[in-house]
Amino acid sequence: MINHDQVFDTVIRYVTFSILYILLIAIIVGLLNLIYNVGYITYEILGGNFIHISFIDVVVGVLTIFILIDLFKTFVDYREHKRIRLVYITDATILIVMREIAVGVYVSRIEYEFILSLSILLLVLGIIRLLSVKYPNTDGKNN
Structure with a gap:
């Protein structure tokens, strides 16, 4: 007789295992x-040549790595505790919104309404994160 719970747990284990390795490879490649x-920018500055890679590329790269790290932490926590913590998800979402604001402001193609809506989203996410840290779930099921 096929036990569907065991099949489900096995599939979820292999899927999260695969995603963890994909995220780990993405973090290494991003780093x-x-x-x-950074080395190219330093070389170009020391050589006095024109810089082809901009500072925003470095900022976006750093924020992208932080997003990948938060997603990695989320999947590791899920594999260990069989739950997804709200703090990790809000952290990753806050970083994604900050990344989009940084890119949009730097290239000056973002409308002020969009920045305002992203700022309100950041405020709401910050409040959610603050409340989830201040009032943690004590039973440990849906944290």
Whole structure:
């Protein structure tokens, strides 16, 4: 007789295992790309040449790595405790919104209404994160 719970747990274990390795590879590739960009900028500044890689590329790279790290922490926590913590999800979402604001402001193609809506979203996410840290779930099921 097939036990559907065991099949489900096995599939979820392999899927999260695969996603963890994909995220780990993405973090390593992102870090190597960031090191290359910083090294290229440093080389160009010391050589007195025109810089082809901008500062925003480094900022976006750093924020992207932080997003990947938060997603990695979320999947590791899910594998260990079989739950998803609200703090990790809000942290990743806050970083995604901050990344979009940084990119949009730097390239000057973002409308003020969009910045205002993202700022309100950041405020709401910050309040959610503050409340989830201040009033943690004591039973440990849906934290």
